[in-house]
Amino acid sequence: MALLEARNLRVDLPVDAGTLHAVRGIDFHVERGEMLCLVGESGCGKSMTSLALMGLLPRRARLTADCLDFDGIDLTAISARQRGGLRGLRMAMIFQEPMTALNPSYTLGNQLCEAFLRHRLGSRQNARERAIHLLERVGISAAAERLDQYPHQLSGGLRQRVMIAMALMCKPDLIIADEPTTALDVTIQAQILRLLRELQQESGTAVIFITHDLGVVARIADRVAVMYAGEVIEAAVTPALYARPSHPYTRGLLSCIPAPGKTPPGSRLQAIPGVVPSLVGHVEGCAFRNRCPLAEARCETTPPFMALNEGHRARCHFADRPMASATPSQPETIS
Amino acid sequence: MGTFIVRRILVALSVALTISIVSFMLLHLSGDLAASIAGPEATAEQVEQIRIDYGLDRPIVNQYLEWLGHALQFDFGRSYYYQSTVVDLIVDRMPITLTLGGLALALAVCIAIPLGVVAAIRRDTWVDRLALLFAVIGQAMPSFWFGLTLIVIFAVTLQWLPAAGSDGWQHFVLPAIALGYYATPAMMRLTRTGMLEVLESDYIRTARAKGLSARSVIFKHALRNAVIPVVALAAVELGFMLGGSVVIESVFSLNGLGQLAWDAISRNDYPVVQAVVLIIALFYIVLTLLADVANAALDPRIRTR
Amino acid sequence: MTISTSTTHEASAAEGARPATLGEIPLPAPAWSRLTRKVFGHRGLTIGLCLVLVAVAVALLAPVLAPHDPYYQDIANRMVPPVWHESGSWSHVLGTDKLGRDYLSRLLYGTRISLVIGLVAALISGVIGTTLGVLAGYFGGRVDAVISYIVTTRLAMPVVLVALALASLTGGSLFTVIVLLGLLLWDRFAVVSRSVTQQLRDSEYIHAARTLGCSLPYILLREVLPNITGALIVVITLEMAHAILLEATLSFLGMGVQPPLPSWGLMVAEGKAYMFFQPWVIAIPGIALFLLVLAINLLGDGLRDLNAPGGRS
Numbered sequence: 001m002a003l004l005e006a007r008n009l010r011v012d013l014p015v016d017a018g019t020l021h022a023v024r025g026i027d028f029h030v031e032r033g034e035m036l037c038l039v040g041e042s043g044c045g046k047s048m049t050s051l052a053l054m055g056l057l058p059r060r061a062r063l064t065a066d067c068l069d070f071d072g073i074d075l076t077a078i079s080a081r082q083r084g085g086l087r088g089l090r091m092a093m094i095f096q097e098p099m100t101a102l103n104p105s106y107t108l109g110n111q112l113c114e115a116f117l118r119h120r121l122g123s124r125q126n127a128r129e130r131a132i133h134l135l136e137r138v139g140i141s142a143a144a145e146r147l148d149q150y151p152h153q154l155s156g157g158l159r160q161r162v163m164i165a166m167a168l169m170c171k172p173d174l175i176i177a178d179e180p181t182t183a184l185d186v187t188i189q190a191q192i193l194r195l196l197r198e199l200q201q202e203s204g205t206a207v208i209f210i211t212h213d214l215g216v217v218a219r220i221a222d223r224v225a226v227m228y229a230g231e232v233i234e235a236a237v238t239p240a241l242y243a244r245p246s247h248p249y250t251r252g253l254l255s256c257i258p259a260p261g262k263t264p265p266g267s268r269l270q271a272i273p274g275v276v277p278s279l280v281g282h283v284e285g286c287a288f289r290n291r292c293p294l295a296e297a298r299c300e301t302t303p304p305f306m307a308l309n310e311g312h313r314a315r316c317h318f319a320d321r322p323m324a325s326a327t328p329s330q331p332e333t334i335s
Numbered sequence: 336m337g338t339f340i341v342r343r344i345l346v347a348l349s350v351a352l353t354i355s356i357v358s359f360m361l362l363h364l365s366g367d368l369a370a371s372i373a374g375p376e377a378t379a380e381q382v383e384q385i386r387i388d389y390g391l392d393r394p395i396v397n398q399y400l401e402w403l404g405h406a407l408q409f410d411f412g413r414s415y416y417y418q419s420t421v422v423d424l425i426v427d428r429m430p431i432t433l434t435l436g437g438l439a440l441a442l443a444v445c446i447a448i449p450l451g452v453v454a455a456i457r458r459d460t461w462v463d464r465l466a467l468l469f470a471v472i473g474q475a476m477p478s479f480w481f482g483l484t485l486i487v488i489f490a491v492t493l494q495w496l497p498a499a500g501s502d503g504w505q506h507f508v509l510p511a512i513a514l515g516y517y518a519t520p521a522m523m524r525l526t527r528t529g530m531l532e533v534l535e536s537d538y539i540r541t542a543r544a545k546g547l548s549a550r551s552v553i554f555k556h557a558l559r560n561a562v563i564p565v566v567a568l569a570a571v572e573l574g575f576m577l578g579g580s581v582v583i584e585s586v587f588s589l590n591g592l593g594q595l596a597w598d599a600i601s602r603n604d605y606p607v608v609q610a611v612v613l614i615i616a617l618f619y620i621v622l623t624l625l626a627d628v629a630n631a632a633l634d635p636r637i638r639t640r
Numbered sequence: 641m642t643i644s645t646s647t648t649h650e651a652s653a654a655e656g657a658r659p660a661t662l663g664e665i666p667l668p669a670p671a672w673s674r675l676t677r678k679v680f681g682h683r684g685l686t687i688g689l690c691l692v693l694v695a696v697a698v699a700l701l702a703p704v705l706a707p708h709d710p711y712y713q714d715i716a717n718r719m720v721p722p723v724w725h726e727s728g729s730w731s732h733v734l735g736t737d738k739l740g741r742d743y744l745s746r747l748l749y750g751t752r753i754s755l756v757i758g759l760v761a762a763l764i765s766g767v768i769g770t771t772l773g774v775l776a777g778y779f780g781g782r783v784d785a786v787i788s789y790i791v792t793t794r795l796a797m798p799v800v801l802v803a804l805a806l807a808s809l810t811g812g813s814l815f816t817v818i819v820l821l822g823l824l825l826w827d828r829f830a831v832v833s834r835s836v837t838q839q840l841r842d843s844e845y846i847h848a849a850r851t852l853g854c855s856l857p858y859i860l861l862r863e864v865l866p867n868i869t870g871a872l873i874v875v876i877t878l879e880m881a882h883a884i885l886l887e888a889t890l891s892f893l894g895m896g897v898q899p900p901l902p903s904w905g906l907m908v909a910e911g912k913a914y915m916f917f918q919p920w921v922i923a924i925p926g927i928a929l930f931l932l933v934l935a936i937n938l939l940g941d942g943l944r945d946l947n948a949p950g951g952r953s
Contacts, residue, residue, distance in 0.1 A: 056543055088546035095544075100537040104636055105559045115545035150635040166545075346792070353793045361806060371809060471684075471941075475934035477885055479892045480908055480926035487919050578798030582889055596801055597893060600808045608805050615798045623796075 002029040003173055003206050004053070007067040011048045014060055021279045022048040022061075024230035027305065030174065033204040035197070037217040037238075039253075040227035043276060046210045049227075050176045053208070054093050055083040071173060088115035092167035096179040098159035102151035108162055109147030116169045127169075134165035138195060157188035164196065168203065175200075176208045181216070193220055214253055218242060223311070226250050229287035230279050232305075236312035246314040248292045286316070294318050339637075343627055347620045354616045355406065359399050362605055363391075371603040372415060389415075402609075411610040416602045421610045424595060429614075431501050432580050432591035435510055440573045442515035443522060448565065450519075451526025452558060458531060466527070470520035478579065482513040482586035499588035510587045514580065518572040525568055529561030536560075563633045570626035574619030685942025691935030699751040707733070708742035710749045710902050715740050722920055734924055737910060743921075746902035747928055753903050754932055757818055757887045758880035764822025765883075766876055769829025774864055776830070777837025784834075791830050799824050800889065807895040817896050821883045832875050836868045870947050877940030881933045888929055904929045 011023035023045040030036050038046045051057045053068075055075070068075040070091065078086075092115075095101040102111060112134075113127035121127070128147065135143035138161040151159060160180060167175050177196065181189040197220045200207045211217060217224055218238065225235040226247065234247040245251045252272040274291030277283065286292070289299040296317075303317045362368070369386035370377070377385075386392045390401075405412065411421035454466035489509060490498035500506050533539065534557055542556040581593030588594070592611055599607035631637040698705060720736040721728045722743070728735060734743035776787035803820055810816045840846060840863075849859050888905030890896030897903040899910070904925040911921030 054544055056540060084546045084548060086546065087544055093541075093544040095537060095541060097537050101541045103538040103542065103556050103560070105634070106556075111541075114542075114547065118545065118547055118551075152636045163541075166541075346789075350789070350793050350796055353789075354796055357793070358797070358802065361802070362809065368809075471934065471937065472930075474937055475881070475930050477888050477892075477905070477908075477926065477929050477933070479889055479905075480922065480929065483908065483912065483915060483922050484926070487915055487922075491916050574796075579800050581800055581804065582893065585893060593801075597804065600805050600895065603808075608801075612798060612801050612805070615801060616796045619796045619798070 001072070003032045003071055004030040004208075005067055005069045006053075006065060009049065009052065009065040009068060010063070011045070011052050011057065012062045012064075013058070014062075015280060017280045019280065021230055021283060023052065024279070024283065026227070026230075026232045028225050028232055028235060030206050030208060032173070032206055033200075034222040035200055035207045035209055035220055037221035037224045038208060038210045038227055039212065039214060039217050039224060041212055041276065044227040045230040045279075046227050047178055050093070050178050050208065050210055053176060054087060054091060055080075056093075085119070088172075089119040089121075089170045090172050091174040091176065092170070092172040094160075094163050094167050094175065094177040094180045097183050098156050098163055098180075099183065101163060102159060104151055107148050107150055108154075111151075112147070112162070112166050112169060115166070119170055121170060130169060131165070134168050135162070137168075137199070138162075138165045139191075140165075157184055157192065160184060160188075160192055161195070164192075164199065168199065168205075171203065172205060174206045174208065176210070178210045179212070180209075182211075182213075189216075196220070214257060226253070229276055229283070231287065231315060233288065233316070234314040236309075240309065240312050244308075244312070246308055246312070246319040247288075247316045248294055248318075249288050250314075252291075288316075294321075339631065340628060343624055347624050351613075351617055351620055355403065355613050356399065358609060358612045358616075359402065360395070362609055363395055363398070368603070368605060372605075406610075406613070412606040414599070414604050414607050416599070416604045416607075421606050424607060425592065425610060425614060428590060428592045428595045431589055432577060432584070432593060434507060435514060435580055435583065435589060435591060436573055436577045438507055438511035439514035439518065439576050440569060442511055443518040443572065444569055446515070447519045447522035448526050448562065451523045451565075452530055452553070452561075454523070454527045455530030455534060455561075456553065463527075466523060470523050473516050473520040476516070478513055478517045479582050479586050481516060482510065482583055485509045485513055486586070501589045501591070506587070506589070510583050510589055513586070514576050514583045517579065518569075518576055522565055522568055522572065526561060526565050529564060530557060533557045533561045559633075563630060566629050566633065567623075567626040570622040570629070571619075574615075574622045577618050578615050684938040685945070688935045688938025688940075688942055691931060692939055695751055695755060695932050695935065698748055699755045702748045702752055706742070706745035706748045707731075708745045710741060710745040711900055713739045713741055719914065719918060719921075721918065722924070725920075735920065737907070737921065738914065743907075743924060746907060747904070747924060750902040750904045750907065750925065750928065751932070753814065753897060753901060754884045754887070754929070757814070757821065758884040758936070760818045761821035761825060761883035761887075762876050762880040764819070765824070765826035765879055766829050766872065768823070769826030769831075769875075770833045770865075770868075770872060772826070773830040773833030774837050774860060774868070777834040778841055778860065778864060780838070780841070787830070787834070791827055794824075794827050797824075799886070803886065803890055804893060804895045807890055812890070812896050812898055814897050814901065817887055817890060821886055825879050825883055825886070828875050828879060829872065832871050833868050836871045837864055840864055840867055874940050874944045874947060877936050877943065881936040881940070884929070884936070885933055 006029065007027050008025045009023055009027075010021070010025050013020040013022055026045075026049065028036070028038075038049065040046050048057070048061075052061075052063050053070075053075070057063060063076065065076055070086070073082075073086070075083075102108070109128065109131060112131040113124065116122065116127040116130060117124065122130075131147060132143045135146055140146055140158060140161055146154075151162075154162065163180070167177075180196070181192050184192060193216060196207070196209075199205070209216075209220065221238045223235065223237050224241045225232045226241075226249065227233065228249050234241065234245070234250045236244075236246075241250065242254070245254055249272070256271060272291055277287055277290060284302065285300040286295075286303050289295040292299070294316075298317055303315050303319075305313050305315045306319045307313050308319060367382075369382050369389065369391050372389070373382045373385050390398060402412070409422055411425075413420050414424060417424060450466045450469070454463040457463055486498045486509065489495050496508050497506050498509075534553075539552060539556055542552045547556075577592075579593075580591060581597050583589070584591045584593035585597055592615070596608060596611040598604070599611065714736065717732070717736050718738055718740040720732045720740075722735045723730055723733050725735070732742050732744070734747060736742055737746070772787050772790065776784040803824055806820055807817060810820075846859065846863055849863050854863075887896055887903065888908070891903040891905035892909045894909065897906055899906060907925035908922045908929075911918075911925070915922045
């Protein structure tokens with residue numbers, strides 16, 4: 001059984017103009033120990049999905065799902081108290097902004113040990129030892145002294161390492177990483193990515209990695225789910241997605257990426273024309289049709305989430321058609 | 336941190352000195368002191384005699400330097416009216432004003448911070464609106480009138496508490512309420528905005544993602560950060576309240592510094608006026624200094640610089 | 641290697657028309673609670689504005705509205721209670737004071753005193769404080785250090801005590817009280833205009849004016865000042881309220897406006913001896929004072945909310 005199973009997950013937000021359907025009935029699952037990447041532009045609902053899984057949605061948001069099971073626990077049915085018992089212990093989260101995600105008033109040790117102590121996994125001494133062990137593991141030197149430092153004394157990269165250690169404190173089954181490298185320098189980004197992948201493989205923790213960067217996806221993901229306008233429009237194991245992108249949006253995204261050796265120097269980078277549609281009010285039909293080169297009359301009806309191969313599905317009426325444009329080869333992976 | 340405190344203390348000292356100069360000059364230059372002391376019926380010769388007796392005929396800079404020389408040795412001269420030194424008078428009256436100010440501040444803090452926190456957590460509900468209403472009323476209420484109203488209601492009509500005097504704790508209840516309400520709105524609003532800001536912050540989301548209870552998210556993670564500026568404001572407000580105690584002490588006939596100053600002003604007892612103004616300014620200066628230090632101590636970003 | 645949303649936006653902008661079926665990008669969502677707050681803020685603004693307008697109208701029309709001469713002493717009719725009292729009468733709607741003067745008429749004329757004091761004192765302190773603040777904010781460095789020091793010193797002076805002492809020395813009158821308050825209450829103007837000017841100092845158009853060789857007074861008066869008026873208007877309202885309260889306090893303590901002028905603070909002071917048996921003598925001027933200050937504060941808070949859409953503070 002999958003660790004996390006979501007079917008027809010919806011998140012609605014009341015706004016001035018009506019209801020914003022931020023997440024519009026998405027299906028996905030995460031197996032134990034695998035890394036799933038949720039990819040999409042900002043506003044596509046990927047962050048809302050992660051907050052929904054953690055139970056951290058804004059108070060006014062409404063969550064519904066046919067199924068939202070975490071290791072056999074129905075997340076839509078449990079109380080706030082039971083939620084609190086899961087958060088930090090069995091599912092942890094790493095946020096985008098390491099500069100502001102740590103409380104400036106408390107030491108790193110205090111904040112690292114907090115979840116461990118809250119979930120009664122051991123004594124203060126145990127917590128401290130584990131914190132030191134993890135800080136060392138994420139590559140922070142003089143870990144014991146660091147515990148008594150405050151967040152402002154660390155650089156952004158170091159803080160993100162601390163956040164990763166913090167997420168690992170209670171040996172969670174699932175870590176949700178919401179664009180953990182976006183706010184970092186490019187050189188640091190690569191280090192953090194490598195670290196995350198290593199840790200994930202050695203601890204056997206499942207990771208949902210949220211990003212807008214397809215380059216990152218290729219390097220670390222086991223499987224990919226591409227989101228557009230609040231829907232998952234294509235899901236596949238990573239090599240299959242890069243080899244046979246089946247949704248026009250995925251193809252468009254991939255052709256935006258310059259490929260070394262294939263994109264001639266000086267040539268214009270591709271862009272997808274048009275803008276993401278408004279998700280306020282009822283949305284009918286394929287949400288991508290106003291930007292899609294293949295759009296036809298039948299795109300006015302919502303396409304099915306069509307199964308193509310083993311584990312490869314796409315939400316497009318033409319998903320089984322041969323590719324229209326050539327896509328760049330798959331970049332090398334780290335794993 | 337050390338140099339920060341030393342620099343702050345130097346500034347505080349020079350501000351105190353400047354205030355002593357300014358208040359001395361203001362008192363000596365804005366009217367004819369000798370004429371004021373002599374009273375409206377005095378003849379010109381009598382006024383001149385007083386001018387010489389009190390040393391008011393000398394150049395003002397000399398007068399100030401002499402006064403300052405004594406003041407530095409805690410000698411503020413003798414009262415023109417009471418048969419006693421100014422220092423004795425002040426030492427005698429100070430405890431009442433400090434009690435009043437301390438009680439009022441305690442009351443204000445005990446109301447303002449919880450109310451501000453609840454208003455922020457229950458933002459845009461009736462609790463929030465009630466808290467805002469409470470603040471808006473407090474800011475518009477003249478404290479002397481509020482004091483009189485309290486007397487009419489609680490001392491005269493209900494007869495629960497005494498209206499005047501300073502013999503027991505009961506005498507301080509109404510004055511402390513009147514003075515404390517004056518300081519509450521600003522602190523409440525600052526707590527509320529601070530909490531709202533902090534509750535939106537990323538580290539609160541981190542804390543919630545760890546599975547912490549709502550209580551420890553609010554009290555450990557949010558309040559700690561939201562309350563830092565309120566501490567500084569509380570110190571400043573205490574300074575203002577000591578200065579404003581003249582009004583409340585007069586309404587409730589409390590024999591504190593404020594009452595002493597008011598009596599001294601109406602009797603043209605200038606050595607006392609000068610000393611009380613300086614003492615209250617000194618309190619304010621020390622309090623803001625402490626507020627800065629407390630701020631630095633509470634905020635690791637300043638403390639560990 | 642990043643999917644750039646901005647590229648797609650630019651592309652659509654270049655394209656011009658786009659399919660209308662799916663509409664535009666929604667604005668960021670969390671405007672919801674902010675809206676209710678704004679409405680509430682506006683409600684305060686509306687109430688405040690109406691009350692202030694009423695007060696101004698009363699002050700202007702006092703001679704028309706007042707049923708009696710506010711100074712006329714009718715010794716035979718002293719301490720007449722207001723009309724809702726069983727022994728009240730319509731000839732003195734709010735009763736009379738200890739000298740038999742009509743309370744309503746005095747109250748109406750008292751509006752003039754409070755408004756004039758508030759307005760003129762706020763203007764005087766506004767000129768002083770804004771000058772200091774703009775200079776400190778614009779020049780920074782040593783000028784800023786000196787002016788900040790002056791502000792610190794001013795803040796450390798106990799305003800009520802100093803005002804009392806000086807009013808007593810100069811023999812309180814309407815004029816001296818106004819000047820005194822004007823000279824004492826400029827601190828907030830200085831603090832606010834300093835910080836706003838600091839933000840403006842490095843803006844493009846100030847640079848442009850400097851590059852064009854505009855004179856310093858021109859830059860300060862024509863470029864800086866108009867851009868800080870929004871913030872200053874808020875301070876003016878708050879300082880008006882402050883000045884009105886301080887005048888009432890001084891007059892209540894006997895060092896401010898002198899009898900027989902109908903200052904509300906003075907009316908409370910004169911009624912103090914009678915408050916145990918006729919509480920309305922202090923209630924009426926006190927409520928008037930409270931309402932006027934409340935109205936001005938609501939107006940100021942509302943203007944601040946409009947100025948900074950972030951919300952009230």
